[in-house]
Amino acid sequence: MTRYSMVLRGAALASALLITGCTAGSGGGSASSGDKVTLTFLTFETPNLDAKYWDAAIARASAKVPGVKIKKLVSPSADRTGYAKQLDSTGQFPDVMIGLNPAGFAESGKLAPWTDKELATYENPHANTYGGKVYQLPYAAQTTLVYYNKKDFAAAGIATPPRTYAELLDASAKLKKKGINPFVVGGGGKDSWADMFPLICTVATDVYKKTPDWLSQRGKGKVKFTDEAFVTAAQKVADLAGKGYVDRAGLSRSYADTEQAFRDGKGAMYPMGSWFSASADAKKPSFDTGVFAWPTDQGAPALPGVLGGGMTVSSKASDVPLAKKWAKAFMEDQKNLDAGVKADGLIIDIKGYTAPDNMGPVYKDTVKAYREAQKGEGIVNSFSQETGDGSLPPGMADKAAAGMQKLLSGRMTAKEFGAYMDEQWDKATR
Structure with a gap:
C-alpha cells in the first residue's frame, strides 16, 4: 500500500474511474437514494488489495450503518491523493477516502477533523496533526x-x-x-x-x-x-x-x-x-x-x-456525521482489520487488537x-x-x-x- 505515483491526465478521468453501479458523470458527491444517503468512497486496488477485498470490507461496514449506500471510486493508480485532487478540481471530491495524504486538503478546510472522542480507540490518536487537528484515522503503521x-x-x-x-x-x-x-x-x-x-x-x-x-x-x-x-x-x-x-x-x-x-x-x-x-x-x-x-x-x-493510512471524510459531505460513522465502522471492524493484516501486512494501532494467530513467519x-x-x-x-x-x-x-x-x-x-x-x-x- 503506497501513497505515491504519477500525475494522471485529466482527460482520462471519466474513462478510468470505476464506480460500483455508476459512472463518474453520475454526480460524484453525496446524494439521497430513497431512505439512504449515498456516499462516494475513494479507494485503490493493488495485487494485495483487489476488488474482492474492498467489496467485502465495504459490505461489512455498511451492514453496521443503516441508511448509507456506498459508491466505490477506484483510483486508476495507487496515487489516490493525486486522483482526489483531480476529482476535487471537477467538483467531484469524494465523501470518504482511505489512505489519502491530507496535506493541502486539511489546510484548505476540505476535510472534517476527528474529535478526541472519535479517536478514543486509537493507540496514538494525535499522530499526524495539521494545526493541532487530526483529519485521518491513525489506525495502522x-x-x-x-x-x-x-x-x-x-x-x-x-x-x-x-x-x-x-x-x-x-x-x-x-x-x-x-x-x-x-x-x-x-x-x-x-x-x-x-x-x-x-x-x-x-x-x-x-x-x-x-x-x-x-x-x-x-x-x-x-x-x-x-x-x-x-x-x-x-x-x-x-x-x-x-x-x-x-x-x-x-x-x-x-x-x-x-x-x-x-x-x-x-x-x-x-x-x-x-x-x-x-x-x-x-x-x-x-x-x-x-x-x-x-x-x-x-x-x-x-x-x-x-502511522495513519485510515479514513478521511469530506467536510462537504451531505451528512458528515453519518459519513464519519461509516468510516469508523469500516476502520474498526475486526474482520476488516484482519483482512488488512493478511492482505497488506498492516501493523494495527487500535487498542485491544491482536493479529490472527495464523499469520506467517515473514509478517511476524x-x-x-x-x-x-x-x-x-x-x-x-x-x-x-x-x-x-x-x-x-x-x-x-x-x-x-x-x-x-x-x-x-x-x-x-x-x-x-x-x-x-x-x-x-x-x-x-x-
Whole structure:
C-alpha cells in the first residue's frame, strides 16, 4: 500500500474511474437514494488489495450503518491523493477516502477533523496533526525494512543479517563476489515511487535519527537538502549503485516486476515497505525470506515508520456525521482489520487488537522488528511518506522519486540531488 505515483491526465478521468453501479458523470458527491444517503468512497486496488477485498470490507461496514449506500471510486493508480485532487478540481471530491495524504486538503478546510472522542480507540490518536487537528484515522503503521534471500546469504557466507552499515557493505561485497546481485530496486514508469526505499532508509539512519524534526526545520529555513547530513544519506545510495550493488538495468522495472525479480532470485536484498510481508507469506518464494532493519553506522535502531493510512471524510459531505460513522465502522471492524493484516501486512494501532494467530513467519518477523525498534525509541519518520505538520510539500515526493532515478543511474551526484531537492522545495512553497 503506497501513497505515491504519477500525475494522471485529466482527460482520462471519466474513462478510468470505476464506480460500483455508476459512472463518474453520475454526480460524484453525496446524494439521497430513497431512505439512504449515498456516499462516494475513494479507494485503490493493488495485487494485495483487489476488488474482492474492498467489496467485502465495504459490505461489512455498511451492514453496521443503516441508511448509507456506498459508491466505490477506484483510483486508476495507487496515487489516490493525486486522483482526489483531480476529482476535487471537477467538483467531484469524494465523501470518504482511505489512505489519502491530507496535506493541502486539511489546510484548505476540505476535510472534517476527528474529535478526541472519535479517536478514543486509537493507540496514538494525535499522530499526524495539521494545526493541532487530526483529519485521518491513525489506525495502522507501516515501515520500511530489508527483506533478504536466506539462501543467497548462506551461499555468500553471511551468517547473520548486518547490524552496522559497514557490515551491510561487507555483505554486499560478498554477494557480488559470488555473482549474486546484492539489491533489487525498481521504479520505472508510473511506479517511480518504488525507487525511494534505499533513500528512505539512509535518511532515517543519517538524518532523522540525529534530527527527528529535520523536515520541520527545513520548512523554517534552518536546514537545507544541500547540508552535509542529507547529502551523506544520498551519497550512500549513490555509492551502492556506483559499486554495482544495485542493478541499474532493473531500475526501469515496475513495482510489480521489481517484487517478482526478488521472488525470482534476481537479487539478495529487497528494501521495501512492510506490506511485502503479506505477499511473501501468502505466496512463498522458492527460498526462505528474512527481515532486518537497514543499519546505522553504529548499529542503533532507526526504522522509518508511517502511522495513519485510515479514513478521511469530506467536510462537504451531505451528512458528515453519518459519513464519519461509516468510516469508523469500516476502520474498526475486526474482520476488516484482519483482512488488512493478511492482505497488506498492516501493523494495527487500535487498542485491544491482536493479529490472527495464523499469520506467517515473514509478517511476524516484520512486526517483531518494528516493536523492537519502538522499545528502543528507534522509530523515526519515513522520508517522502510523512503526513501531518512537518511533511514534504504536496507533489515533492514525486519530484524526489524522479531525482532518485538520476542519482541511482549515475546521471546526478549526491550534491546535485541535494540542490535539486532545494530547488523543488522552493518551487513547491512559493
